[in-house]
Amino acid sequence: MPKPLPKRRSHRPEGKGGKGNAAYGPNKNKENRTIRLTSEAYAGLEQLALQREISRSELMERIGRGLIPLGDD
Template sequence: MTQKITCPNPDCNYHFQESSQIIRHGKDRHGNQRWLCKHCNRTFVHIPDVPPPSWQRKKARKGLKSKRGQPEIYDEVKTKQTLSLTPTAVQGLDKIAESLDISRSELVERIGRGIISLTVDAKIQDNCPET
């Protein structure tokens, strides 16, 4: 599924991406792909019209502003951690997170804090390989 990149300049005759007229032109400071229309010599960033799903957006908290390095929900600041998961596990976490209307990161946080409890069926536990 290729998306059409259009030149935002209304005076430009090349509104659709043609290999010879609209080309990649580096990235902006936020990491978004920049494009260059060789016809009108204008650079631009294409932002898709589709917003992220509601469960991926941060909830607005009236009167409170997010500050980098300051705890928001819990008494400590979240830091980046690495988990190795299969794509199937990620899809499963995404489904659970979407049904709870929270992000995948928040789902794992709540499981780790014991806010969401997990029950392990004895049959499943017996089939799990020992590490």
């Protein structure tokens, strides 16, 4: 079972200012998406995001962009 999670706080990627995603360039706004996960998977993503001091959304963005390798290549 995953460890209890610390209180959530917002994290922003470096270079981000105001609205939008300046770290990825102009007109690269994130859109709302739905991903269904088990409670264990969600807690695991939360732990990984907290370790990196980024949001869950930013963690998924970096995985999707290949900036965080999954190690199963």
